[in-house]
Structure formats: structure tokens, C-alpha cells
Amino acid sequence: MLSGFFVPQGASAQAEDAQADNGGLTEIIVTAQRREESLQKAAIAVTAVTGGDLVRSGITETANLGKLVPALVVQPTGGTTSFFLRGVGTNSQNSFSENAIAFNFNGVYVGRPTAPAGVFYDLERVEVVKGPQGTLYGRNATGGAINVLPKKPVLGRFSAEGIAEYGNYDSKKGFLAVNVPIGDTAALRVAGQIVDRDGYISDGYDDDKGEAVRASFLLKPSDLWSITFVGDFYHQGGKGAGAVLLPNGSFAVPSLEDRVSVSDPRAIAAINGYASTLFAPPFCAGGFIASGCIENAGTDGYLDNKFYGLSAQIEGDMDFATLTVIPAWRKSKANFRTYLPGFRGEIRDDAEQMSLEARLTSANDQRLRYVLGAFFFNEEQDTLNYFRQGRLSTTRFAPLLKTQSLAAFGQLTFDLTDSLRLIGGGRYTREDKSQLTASVSGGLPRQVDPPLGAPITGDLTFTKFTWKAGVEYDAGPASLLYANVATGFKSGGFFVASPPNNSFAPETLTAYTLGAKNRFFGNKLQLNIEAFYWNYKDQQVTFVGGVQTGDGIFAQGSLTTNAGKSRIYGAEIDARFAPTRDDLFTANLQYLNGKYKSLQTANFSPTGAPVSTGCTVTGSRLANPGINSARFYDIDCSGKPTVNSPKWALNIGYQHSFQLGGDMALTAGVRSNIESSRFMNANFRPEEKQGSFMMSDAFLTLQGPQEKWNVTAFINNIEDKEVLARAGTRPILDFPVGTLRPPRTYGVRLGFSL
Template sequence: MRKLTRLATSGVAIALACSNLDAVAQSAGVPSTATPANGPTTQLDEIVVTAERREQSLQNAPIAVSALAGTALRDSGVADVSDLTRSVPSVVIAPAVGGVPQIYLRGVGTFASNAYAEQSVAFNLDGVYISRPAGANGVFYDVQRVEVLKGPQGTLYGRNASGGALNVLPETPQLDKLSAAATLEIGNYDLRKGDAYVNVPLSDKAALRASGMVIDRKGYLSDGYNDDKGQAGRLQLLLEPTEDWRVRLSGDYYHRGGKGSAFVQYPFVDSDNPWIGPADSRSVAAYYAGLPAVSAYNPLISNAKTDGFVDNQFWGTHAEITHDFSFATLTIIPAYRQVEEDYLTYAPGSTRVTSDGKQKSIEARLSSRESSPLTWLAGVYYFTEDVAANQDYNSWVTESIVDSKLTDETMAAFGQLTYAVTDRLRLTGGGRFTHEEKSQDSQFGTSVFSPLKPDLVSRADDRIWNAATWKVGVDYDLAPQSLLYANIGTGFKAGGFYASVGPDTYNPEHLTAYSVGMKNRFLDNTVQINVEAFDYEYRDQQINYLAPTVTGSSSNPYAPIFVTQNVGRSRIRGFEVEGRWKATAQDLLTATVQYTDSRYTSFTYSYFSTFGAPPSVGCAYTNASAGASPAPVAPSAIYSVNCSGKPATNAPRWTANLGYEHEFAFADGSGLTAAADVYLSASYDTSYDYLSKQVQGGYHMSNARLTYNAADDRWSVTAYINNIENQAVVASSLQPNQAFGNGLNYANIRAPRTYGLRATVKY
């Protein structure tokens, strides 16, 4: 409670000052900027969100949530989940490698290194939790809005939302409007992209909406990797047979093809050209030059090649059934989703993965009408999943094969209620009980200095976890448009398994969050300032890294395999400020700033060195080989690494996004919109190795666009340029041959400068 008291004290002081701003301005003679009712508005738009499972204004939601409208996403060129980084400073999302994006929110996230990994930030598509991280791709078309919920979502949302949630909400069918639109985009790197939708009312009680997207772009890297090829489609049917019933059926499909993503050597092989891919002869030479002599296979035979590919398919179907009772609304969402992954990528060793994941879920919620002082929501959730994957990791010195079948079953009951003590003061409490059972059958093996496939051993496990998460909060209207709130909430993410004959289980992670915030509108709805301070206690965080695992082999009793393990405790503190100013009917200025101070208070892990060399890390370490059983084969060694005191990865201390937009109105009714924004980031660590060469230095990345809108709003043309500075920004990094202690490092980097034209026609 002392933490919340400290946060509240500062929050109240700022809120009281902010709530008096409008009155002070008026007393000082500042004129109102409102325009007549029949003129162009100078006020900020209201954004409606469903972050708390009911529709409410963003400014009235007593939680930390950022919302981006579909038009804003389109104008900013957000085509992939990783593009959200430049729009929401609290989010850092690494581009997908092998189709798996890495999502971090306020320093909480997961380096998803294999087909069984799960995110700490839940990704929800149209109200359905998506378990496989790769399922976050191919959804950014015909989007109504994206909601970013910060902090644990332990009372209202599905599985694994210990760090927050990303909600992508598509446009839905409309009963009263026949409409259609199509967009064609061309750009550098031979970009060809198109998306379209059509909305057809079938009657006054039914409507159909179809939408789709196609993209084809060459790779950013010199060997053709980091390209983008995909096709997606969504079909929805809305039925409203009576005033009380509403049924929406939805099905979607996405195919991702092309060469896929790859890593580049970092520090870069050529500082003047960072985008040199792993199959480029310059990268191959640098790779083998950095390996110990005894380990260097023939680079003419064993090296990264240009045959990498992605052939991933995602499809799903779900229904949203609602019924209005006199006292409450019932919502039922049954869903089925399937992910089929097939890809080969290089880093620079090869990673070959095939997987098939099937998930089924059903959620039922009953929420009260808001006609009394008490509003409430109660629900149940059931989820089951089967994932089978074959994974082959080959560095051309060691090769590891992991074939596993995972079964997961989750049941949960949850609820939340808010009571209005007065017209201005409200109290909130909620809870969730989760029961989760996982079982996994695995076959795995590792070989060293052998061209033969390793022999496989088997292991089967079953575990059950139960968890209770909760939330308490209070919010108070300081003024008609000034809301002060404070919350304490907890989050939970289930444990799981990794491949090992010995210990092979990792435990759940838990997060407790304290937050105090305020949301304000001033000066006749032209200025918006939202502020939140937060303090997180993170326990048993799950991280993925190369670690020594027991193989069961007498010749190679240990081998480095990507595993998930718990790392003790950390704390994350900071604040976020979001500001918007509608200076005139034609001018909009935006600014979002986040400060994050993260630190591991307890973080130790094991490091396996194939040749016994000291580990290539930026943390303290000791040789722990003597205590290992069975003893590693000489001259290999196991080290204990202590990174306590280090900051979280992908958690820059300062981030900001500044934007300006101006509309030029012409006499014929047409208009021209000029907009620019810049994303600024302080330096941050990109890997748990904490090497100085793995740090992404502070940078800024700017974007600009110019849009002409026709007088009848039936068509528009946009010229844009992103990453004007042509910055090579590292999103994540790793040492693919960490076990050699040679320090070779590879990184996943963001897109270089891109530019193009985008034309839209509407009906």
C-alpha cells in the first residue's frame, strides 16, 4: 500500500493542477476555440473502447489504455503488428522471425524462440485469444481500431495476460449501408499491396461484409530475406432476428509466403550497409572467421543459403452471440483456430520448423445494464489446444532436434463489479480463478561435430497449475472532464515444459501492478492530457535462452537448447503522458512520452560452453561444472551467470512519439492533409547476454505523408516516406553459437527507409 500511496500523492497533485487549468484559462481571458455548430469542429474526437468488456469512452475508462482508430492505422501505414512500436511508445514489438513477433509492453514480454512459446502480452483478435504468437500476423486490414491495455489483465481477459493485452477489432457488418472501398499501394522494394472491403445489407435484419488483403514486396536484406508476401481474407455475416438477439458469424484466413525473415551480424559487417543478409558471402566469411578453428566446417558446404522460406497458414472461425435481458446482456463467443507453420530461416545457422496447432475456446459473459449504482460482469472461459511441432536447429557445429506434442486445457471463472458510492466516486473489485493443465510428449537429441542426425530420447510430463488473480480500484471525477483513478492488479501466466531428460519444467510467472492515473480534457475539448504512474513487481519471469539441458547421451550429456526458465524477481517503474491538442480546425498536435526504469533484483541462469571457454556475457559468472551431474565431457563447462541488477530487455528508459497534422481546405471542398511524426528512443539492451555490442543506441525515426482528399470524399491519394533517416534499428539479438564463447552476435533489424503511393476509392 505504501507504493500506491506514493503514486497517489503525486497523481493527486498533478490532477488537481490539471483540473483547474480550464478555469484558469477562462479567467485569464483565453477565448473558447469552439466553432458554430454548422462549421468545422475544433474539438477532439471521442474514441469508444471495449477494454473493460463494455462500450465506454476512452476518457471514462479508469485504466491505462491507448486506442488507435482504423483510419489512423491506415494513414500511418501500419500493416504489421511490429509497426505499432512507432505509434505507441509503451510497446516494443520485434518484427517476426519465422513468423513469430516478440511483443513487449512496459518492459514485460517474451522472446518467443520456439513453436511452444506463449506471450506475456495477450493478443486478441475480434475478442478471441490467439495462443500461438505467429497468429498475430496478417490481420491489419479493414480494422476498426486497436486497443493497447497496459498492465496485467487478470480479471476480464483470457489466458496469459500478465503484461497486458493487444486487442485488434475489425470493422463489422452494417445493416443500413451499402459501401465498399479499395486501396492500391506501390513503393520501393517493388512493393505491391492491395486491400478492399464490401458491406452488403441483405435485409433490415442481416448484412454481409467481405474484406481482403494481398501484399508482395522484395526483401530488405541483400540476399532477399525480410520480404513480405501474403494473402488474407475475412467474411462476416450479421443477423439481428429480433431486437433482443444479435448473432455475428466470422471466418478469416491468412497465408504468409516468401523467403521470410533472417538475422544480420551485429555489429554490422558493413557499417555503411547494415542490411547484409546471412547468405551474403560477406556475412558467411565473417561468421567462419569468428568461430574457433576446431569448429569451422567447410563454409562452401555448411553456411546460410538463399533457400529460406515461409509457408504459414492461419485460419479460424468464431461467433459472437448476444442477447439483451431486462437486467443484463449475455455474450457467448465460441471459436476455433488453426495454425500451420512451415519455415526455414537462418541466424546464420538454420532453423527448420513445421508445426500444427489447433485451439478451441468458448467464453460466456453476463454484464449488467448501467442503470443503477452497481455495474457488474461475470463470466466463464474454457480453452483447449493441441500443438505438434518438429524443430531442427543446426549451427553446422551442433544440431538439436526437438519433436513434441503439447496438450493444454484451461478453465476459468471471472468477474468484476463497480459501485458508485456517489455521483463522482466509484469503487471497483474483481477476481479470476484459473485452472490449467498441460501435458507434453517430447523426443529430442543433440549431436556435436557430426553430419549425422542425432539419436532421439523420449520424455513425457503432465502438470497442473491453479491461480487466483484480482484487482481493486477507485476512480473519482475531479471535474466534469477530469478523472482520477488508482488500481492494484495481478497477472498470471502458466508454466510449461522444455526438452530435457532431467528437469524440464518451468513455473508460472506472476506480476503485481500498482498504478495511479488521470484523464483530462480542457479548453472546450481541444486539449487532452492523460497521465499514469506505475510500479510493477515481477516474480518468476519466464525467459527463453540457450541453456544446458540433459540429453541422456553418454558422449554428450549436456547440450545447448533454447529453453524457457524462471529468473527470479524484477521491478519496473515509470510513468506515461499522452497529450493531444486540437489547436485549430486544421491543426492537430500529439505527444506521447513514456519513462521506464526496470531492474532485475534476482536473475541467475546456467550457461553451457562447448569448449570450456568463459561465457560471452556482460554479467558476473562462476564455473559451476564441479557440481554438475553427470559431469560434462571435457573440455566443456557449465557456468552460473548472475545478471541481477541489469535492466529488462527491450525496455528503453525513455520513448516518445511527437506528431503534427495540418489540413488545407480548398474552395471546391477538397483538401490536402500534411502530417509528420517522429519516434524517439533511448538506448536499450536487446538480449539477456547484456553485451555492450548488443545494445541498440538511442535513435529517432521520422515519417511523413501528404494526402489529397477529393471533394466528395470518394477517393484519395497519399504519398508517404517512413524511416526518413534510414536507421538500422535492432529489435532483438542473440548469439547463435553462444556455447562456443566466441561472442558472435546476430540481430533482427527493422525496415530501412521506405516510400510509396497509396490510392483509395470508396463507394
């Protein structure tokens, strides 16, 4: 299913979904199933967003990708990024976290939630594959995969392209790419991007600053063999994502439309007015605890993250099949201070990963087609996590983590007849994890750097076989019917240092899918429909619970347990209509019904005060009898809807091109994203629920002769709607905080192509 923004007339048929000269829709080539095939012939749910779509939508950071893919929810969490597809995902909280949606850049799995950044430029396309990928992808794809594919060097042709953009919030973006042929058998492509934008909220948070460069070298000594080397670097700066107070029944807060940060004096005054009614100490702005007050969010947050990558893709035609080998190395050096959850978190995470993937892919014209592969992944982390949640709760831990994953996978397609095919595949995975972690937790009100305790060690091993079975049927020359059952797996791991209860088990998902892809009226109308049912077991749920310290006392901390069990079903309809070469209508409608069949947690209160929740409290008990008043509260959220799951999501758009003569064109387009309400996390507080909304974007592009230059005026979020990207509860005093999506933005974009 192709979704996204609009494409100028005359763009490349493979890279862009432009209209053909007769008004029909052209084909899009994707590699979501590890072989090149038409999007309309791929019997899976995949949304392809072209590089042009991303440029026209102004997307340079991962957090905004969701507005082009209705099924995808992207949540910023401090310096990390969490993905949710159709209600399946992970709330990344600390260095132990891993995403349930696999993020792959240039065919390389990216392990850290901090690392999916700085890659959204000079792209061929982004593929969002929905549902478990347990037979063609090497690791952790419970709910789907996001494949980011950069442009490759082109032999025998010099080219250059660039973009300069300026918008409100003093937004400045610059992009340049050059393709240089080197003889007849080699080519070099170098691309770079600079982004600098002020923050959207009152104290400068929610900004975007970064510098990125990527170099790709293609060597093709013969028609049968090629090798492509890619090196990339990205520096992420600025203050990072910020938070605002959410309206609630406990006390009056600044209006969301003013985008007042939690560190703003206006927000602190509102919090202190509430604290005084509870006879609690006042909050003070930022820093460490001053005499008689509790620290609040500060203005000194920052990002200083650096990401490096090297990879090679070797491809050889072995006559009977194509061999693909991808060795890769990636390193992320995350260093940031965030107040996103309403308190301070400082994280330094040095992670280095190495991976090797080898695949053997048969030709498309064989009756029995196959993809066979093996995958190796090794990651080592050296991290320091420091969270200050008030006078009663400080957590500092320094894990040394190691993950090693081995997998063998394959998928077969067999033609029973010219129009009927059977699909079968499987993957066996073995994953080993270890930790050596020193930590300290508890009430440490005046210590800047509380000393760490003796290190704790731990080792875990997980094995799993996942599989897929399906059938495909060509109902007509441009109609495909398919049905399949597939399973997915995300390994378990550690969430804290202190044994014995410091780990969680794998989660699994079984997906049942029935779909149809169709073209009608001479390729002018595309109508794709899919229905799905997902059974999600042993769901890994992260919440604020009690962490046992070295002396046996429980303190507040982030826990991940296998607390969830849910069922998710729904349907998605994707339609595109190009009645003429100058008109394009698009619509994507998703219905999603997710419910937790079981979700029970034991939340922790350091003061003993009741915790704020929208679920049922079934009981409570002292956490540390005879020592302090901290309590556990047993929470039952069974029957609640799955988080980040709007029941309805609609993306509609229209564009029209006016031919001006002299080989020039003026293209106007508009798109609206309409979604029903959804809860933002598994606490289910009414204040943490995003209501239904509509956000619209529009653009006007003047295209020069032979597409040598273009000028675009754009406006995004025309309604200037305040929409939550994330919501949570600040543990001390239990007041809700949230992160907002961008407000109304507008500007002008200049582009050239040689």
C-alpha cells in the same frame, strides 16, 4: 490514451479521432474493459490505434505495430512474434513458447506466437492494454493485452472501399472490402488483402508476402439479439525475417547501413577471418555441414504458414444485463525455415485451438455494474523442431502438446456517490498441460535427420487466483482520477523433452497504478497522465543452457527457467491539442525504469570456451566430466536493466489540413519516434544494445469531394536509421547477430470509398 498517426478531416467520430467542427477532439469508444465506454472514461492505461492509423502508417504485419505504441516492443523471432510491454514479455524460441502479452483477435484469444499475423486490414481499431489483465481476460496476460478488432457488417447500406499502394523495394499492396445488406436484418462484409514486397537485406530476407481474406455475416432478427459469424484465412509466404552481423570488438563486419545478411559472402568472409584467428574450422554458406567447415546461415529460408479461424459472437439484451457468448475455433499450420539466430531452425507446428467465452454485462446506468464471465480454452499441437547450431550442437524434437485452461472471472463497479466509485474483481484459473515428446540432441555433424529417441511424457497443473482493487473519482465534467492494484499470471510449462528438469513454474506480476484523464478548453486539449510500479516475480527467462539428453549427457539448447525477479516503475503522459478544425498536435512521453533485482542463469558452452556476456561470471564447472570439455558458466545479471525497456520514449506529431474548395482538402502530417537506448535480450552484451535513435514519418494526402477518393504520398524512416528489432548471439564462435527494423520506405497510396 489515444496514440497513432493522423486522421483525415471528416472521418467517423467513433472510428477516428478527428477534430470536431469547432476544433475540439471527439470521443473514442473502446471495449478494453469488456463494455463500450469512452476512452477518456476508461480508468486503465490503454492506447487505441484506429484502422485509419494503421493504413496511413503502412502497417500490414505485426512487427511494425510498435512504432505507433511507444510502450510496445515487437520482436520477430523466425516465424514467431514476441511482445514486450513496459519491459514485460517473452522471447519466443520454439513450439513450447507462449506470449506474456495476450493477443486477441475479434475477441478470441490466440495462443500460438506464430499466429498473430495477417489480421492488420479492414480494422475498426487496435487496443493495447498495459498492465496485468487478471479479472476481465481469460488467459495469460501478465503484462497486458493486444486487442485487434475488425470492422463489422452494417445493416441496410451497401458500401465498398479499396486501397492500392506501390512503394520502393517493389512493394505492392492491395485491399478491398464490400458491405452487402441482405434484407433488413442481415448483412455480409467481405474483405481481402494482398501484400508483396522484396526483402530489406542483401539476400532477400525481411520481405513481406501474403494473401488474406475475411468474411463477416451479421444477423439481427430483433432489436434485442444479434449474432455475428467471422471466418478468416491467411497465407504467409516469402523468406521471412533475416539477420545481419552486429559490430563487435572481435572482428570487422560489414556496415549496418549496407544491410548485409549473415548468409552474404561478405559476411561469411568476415566470420571466417575471425575463425582463423581461433584456429576454428571455417564457416560455409547454408545447407548441411560440408567437409571441414561449419554450416552458416543460408539463403534457402522460407515461410509457408497458413492460418484459419471461425468464430461467432452472440449478443442478447436480457433486460437486466447483456449476454455475450463467443465460441471459436482456430488452426495454424506453421512451416518455416529460418536463420534468424545465425543458425538454421526448421519448424513445423500444427496447432488447433477451441475456445468458449461467456459474459454477462450489466447496463451502464446501474449503481452496481458488473462483468461476470467464464472461459474455456483447449489447444493441441503436433510439432517438429529442428535446430542446427554447428558441428557440436544439433537438437531435434517432436512434441505432442496439449493445453486446457478453465477460468471464471468478474469485475464489479459500485457508485459510492455520483462521482466516486469502487472497483473490485477476481479470476480463478486452472490450467493443465501435457506432453508426449521424442527428441535427440548432441554432436550430429553428418546426419540430415537424426533419429528421435523414445518419447517422454509429462503432466503439469497450475491454479491461480488473480485480483484487482481500485477507486475512481470524477474530479470535474471532463476529468477522471483513478488508482488501482492489479495482479497478473502466466502459467508454467515445458521447455524441453528430457526429464527431470524440463519444466518451469508460473510467473506473477503485481501492478500499482495512479492516473488522471482530462479534457480542457472546450475539448481542444487532452492531457492524460499515469504513474505505475510493477513487481515482477518468478520471471520466466529463456536463455542458451544445457539440455540433458536421454543418455544423461548435457547438450546445448534453449532453456526457460524462473530465473528473474524485477521491479519496473515509470510514468506516461499523453497529450493531444486541436486548436482549430484543421490542426492537430500529438505527444506521448514515457519514462520507464526497470531493473532485475535477481537474474541468475547457468549458460552452456559446448566447447568449454567462455561464453560472451555483459554480466558477471561467478564460476564455471564441467558439464560432462570425463566425456567432453563442455562447461556450465554461472552468470549473474542482477542489477541490470530489464530488456526492451528504453528509459525514455517520445512520440510527437503534427498535421494540418488545407481546405481547397469544392469539398476537397490537402492534409500534411509528420511524426517522430524518439527513444533512448535499451538492451535487446538478457545476455547484456554491449553489441546487443540498441542506442538512442529518432525515426520520422511524413505524408501528404489529397482528399476528394465527399471523401470518395484520396491520393497519399508517404515516406517512413526519413532518417534511414538502422534500428535493431532483435539481437542475439550465434552460439558457435559467439558472434552477435541482429534483425533490423525497416529502412527508409516511400510510395504512393490510392484509395476509394463508395
